[in-house]
Amino acid sequence: MQPWNYILISSTEINEQLAWAADKERRALAIHYEGERETKFLSLKVEGLKEAPLTICVTCDPTRGGSHVLGRNSIPETDALSTACSIQNMWLAACAEGLALGWVSFYKKNDVRDILDIPPHVDPIALLSVGYTDEYPDKPILESANWEKRAELDRLIFENKWGGEYKE
Numbered sequence: 001m002q003p004w005n006y007i008l009i010s011s012t013e014i015n016e017q018l019a020w021a022a023d024k025e026r027r028a029l030a031i032h033y034e035g036e037r038e039t040k041f042l043s044l045k046v047e048g049l050k051e052a053p054l055t056i057c058v059t060c061d062p063t064r065g066g067s068h069v070l071g072r073n074s075i076p077e078t079d080a081l082s083t084a085c086s087i088q089n090m091w092l093a094a095c096a097e098g099l100a101l102g103w104v105s106f107y108k109k110n111d112v113r114d115i116l117d118i119p120p121h122v123d124p125i126a127l128l129s130v131g132y133t134d135e136y137p138d139k140p141i142l143e144s145a146n147w148e149k150r151a152e153l154d155r156l157i158f159e160n161k162w163g164g165e166y167k168e
């Protein structure tokens with residue numbers, strides 16, 4: 001299907017513009033929280049666009065290939081899923097190569113379209129920060145900062161039918 005494009009961004013100036021868009025969105029999202037939760041939300045590190053030497057904007061063109069693309073006829077959003085699979089493959093490859101990759105999704109798509117000259121029908125699915133890291137954390141930051149708890153596997157894996165109890 002290959003609905004994706006990868007825009008490799010090494011320009012400091014463009015990365016600063018992307019960091020501005022992400023920070024604007026982060027501050028806008030704080031409206032969903034109050035009191036302590038708001039303070040905690042604003043203290044979370046959710047992007048490293050200015051620190052990373054490379055940003056990759058991964059896009060998805062839902063019009064590519066016309067209106068009847070095999071695989072997209074039954075479930076239209078398979079184009080976004082295909083794009084997400086390509087990102088996951090690169091995420092794993094980056095770790096295998098000793099690099100680190102951070103997925104940034106805090107932005108308004110139109111801000112990113114404006115900054116990167118992306119046409120209106122193409123979706124900026126992700127901004128990926130790629131670089132070197134001193135450590136690979138054991139857990140996602142949202143978990144170690146006690147923002148979110150990881151669900152128990154036995155609540156996520158079912159046997160035979162939805163809700164069917166899975167026994168190891």
Ligand SMILES: Cc1cc2nc3c(=O)[nH]c(=O)nc-3n(C[C@H](O)[C@H](O)[C@H](O)COP(=O)(O)O)c2cc1C
Nearest residue numbers: 045046047102103104105106107126139140141142
């Ligand atoms: C669609 C998507 C969007 C994400 N957006 C962000 C983000 O904006 N900032 C961030 O720090 N991490 C982001 N992440 C990374 C997650 O917070 C998390 O570290 C990662 O997905 C691994 O945890 P998981 O196994 O629970 O998905 C994103 C991940 C996904 C899949």
